[in-house]
Amino acid sequence: MVNINLSGASINCLELCDFIKAKITEYNIDTTSICFEITETVAVRNLRAATDFINECKEIGIQFAIDDFGTGANFFSYLKNIPVDYLKIDGSFVKNIEQDEVDRAMTETINRIGHLLGKITIAEFAENQPIIDILNEIGVDFAQGFGVCKPMPLIKT
Template structure:
């Protein structure tokens, strides 16, 4: 694909418009099947550059109205490193999105050098624990201690935790024993076409 076409497709507005449109159609189908909209959620990853765009907030507000999507059904994600690199923009963006009811997750948490220090300044709803700590949690006591520490900090701050890279039942049950809230990974469900009719869950509550 020519580079110019790739850039056009990859813009945040294209992602948001198409994700919201697909989400609305999927929610309507599920509603017709008797599934409450409260059980259907959408998470969208944003880049550090995206949250620095002052016009993106207004665009998201407008698209939520255009597609009649309850803000509480939408969660945005940004990696810890991107948030730290754009701390002022990230903090403003998160506060504005949460003010209208959207949720926010800090992705790959623990990968930065000063994770806990920056966390105090980022009013997020979820911490996604970096998979590098999760994949060997059953056999590596250091990884186990790191995940336990991140989870405890999240509990104290009222932030729910999501473990990435959950590949098997041993990891799943270890995380449940620690008290992590949600699990995500191939052991829960592999990547599927957007809003697949038969498999539309990407993470599981522990």
């Protein structure tokens, strides 16, 4: 799967979905291999436009992740109305879960609510094995960060 970050301007561009559909047809792309990521802030700023865009893309098989989740005001109320597949727990909570009980509780809470809503959870900033062990104990589905794998080129030359 390829995850592609989208900006707020992209979400608000009325022609974007038609452009995506045209490129999928032109290049015969398997839409189940695409996951667009939008930040919580972008989704909340224009909830209706984001929801419409997500639903239209999901109709053709594209998946969605909400990135940096947990940093905005009223984030749980918005999550109920955004039809994303993945919930990426903001790294500002994850990176300190070894030492900070509140950050651990926030991570646990976001993970639990995400699962109740049928979302797959991903923890950002999984920087070492102790953090990964805690995430596993909590029940987070996936981890992203240097503790999992350092960035590397996709294409070897």
